[in-house]
Amino acid sequence: MRILVVGAGAIGGYFGGRMLQAGCDVTFLVRPRRAAELAATGLVIKSPLGDVTLKNPATVQADQLGEKFDVVLLSCKAFDLDDAIKSFAPAVGPQTAVIPLLNGMRHLDALDAKFGPERILGGLCAIAVTLNETREIVHLQPMQSLTFGERDGKQSDRVRAIADTMGKGNFGSKASNEIIHEMWEKWVFLASLAASTCLMRASVGHIVASPGGRDFILGMLDECSAVASAEGHAPGTPFLKRISGMLTAEGSPMTASMFRDIKAGAPVEADHVIGDLTARGEAAKVPVPKLRTAYTHLKAYEKTRDEVAR
Structure with a gap:
């Protein structure tokens, strides 16, 4: 082969x-x-x-x-x-x-x-x-x-x-x-992590240690999961339990690669990872205010980066 x-x-x-x-x-x-x-x-x-x-x-x-x-x-x-x-x-x-x-x-x-x-x-x-x-x-x-x-x-x-x-x-x-379902589950996790760490400019551990931080991350996970469910790929209970634990682990240094790209001034997958999920949620009448805010934040970063590059 x-x-x-x-x-x-x-x-x-x-x-x-x-x-x-x-x-x-x-x-x-x-x-x-x-x-x-x-x-x-x-x-x-x-x-x-x-x-x-x-x-x-x-x-x-x-x-x-x-x-x-x-x-x-x-x-x-x-x-x-x-x-x-x-x-x-x-x-x-x-x-x-x-x-x-x-x-x-x-x-x-x-x-x-x-x-x-x-x-x-x-x-x-x-x-x-x-x-x-x-x-x-x-x-x-x-x-x-x-x-x-x-x-x-x-x-x-x-x-x-x-x-x-x-x-x-x-x-x-x-x-x-079940590859498509597994791809959706990964997308739910990645989008929750990327949207949260990019918006807060901080690791999971630092977000969780801040007032309202744990609820914020879990709320982001809820929105992403709701979009997946509306698309016919509701995340499984074992997956959600495992991911919730990872996203709320005290002292965790975990960040998304998208956040690290922002820190480096590099291009980001705003449209593909966050924007598309936001659009699907809005098309399905699923409330996604946190995702929408994260997407706006990433697009503002892209515009600022483009201006600096010119």
């Missing part, structure tokens, strides 16, 4: 690297700068689960891409999706399966429109990973998982084949019969 990983950043580099380490046929679609880095130093992963340096990983650049791949693993940010689609489109053939690991749901519409829904699986990952100043992939916590599946819930031959291949990477890969 030939796998094309779009990019060799934190997420794509980690999962692609673990599969490459296990002997899988993996190629990274990268820009010239990243190709030069990988040729010089290899793909370096620093992890509590084991470090590895993979010398001379196979890479290809967009203008060189002509072969078809069995699987395309896509882990870009939502604001880079259009460019990513253009870059890997030549690799998608009639039998190719695309596994997007983006948050939310809007990306599925764009991928369906370009390649047809029959080629697009559902997917999500759970991992804390980043690139350090020397462009090494740093795995911050032992947590790691990658879940994928047919969006209609069926167990297909291609999903079983992908599961067999990804299982060699030993990163908690799982084929799911």
Whole structure:
């Protein structure tokens, strides 16, 4: 099975690297700068689960891409999706399966429109990973998982084949019969965390320690859960219990990557993660005042950032 990983950043580099380490046929679609880095130093992963340096990983650049791949693993940010689609489109053939690991749901519409829904699986990952100043992939916590599946819930031959291949990477890969529901649950968690920590410019622990902070976070979770329920994907009780505990843990340093992006002055996925959920809630007549405030806050940040960049 030939796998094309779009990019060799934190997420794509980690999962692609673990599969490459296990002997899988993996190629990274990268820009010239990243190709030069990988040729010089290899793909370096620093992890509590084991470090590895993979010398001379196979890479290809967009203008060189002509072969078809069995699987395309896509882990870009939502604001880079259009460019990513253009870059890997030549690799998608009639039998190719695309596994997007983006948050939310809007990306599925764009991928369906370009390649047809029959080629697009559902997917999500759970991992804390980043690139350090020397462009090494740093795995911050032992947590790691990658879940994928047919969006209609069926167990297909291609999903079983992908599961067999990804299982060699030993990163908690799982084929799911409820991938869309699981994507919704992750979206509920991520949106609750991102909206709260971005609005308050603080970690979960600092918010919870402030007057009204615990009620605020739980209220945000209630709004996000209500939108998911209106869309036919009510979060399960075990999920809500676990997530409520994480979002109200005293002393927790947890923040959303979106909050860290704001602190760094970087682009954010305001429309894809918070804006789309807000719009769906309002369309379903679900009250989402906290989400709406968070979205307005993020759009104001984007405008301020754009002015500074000019």
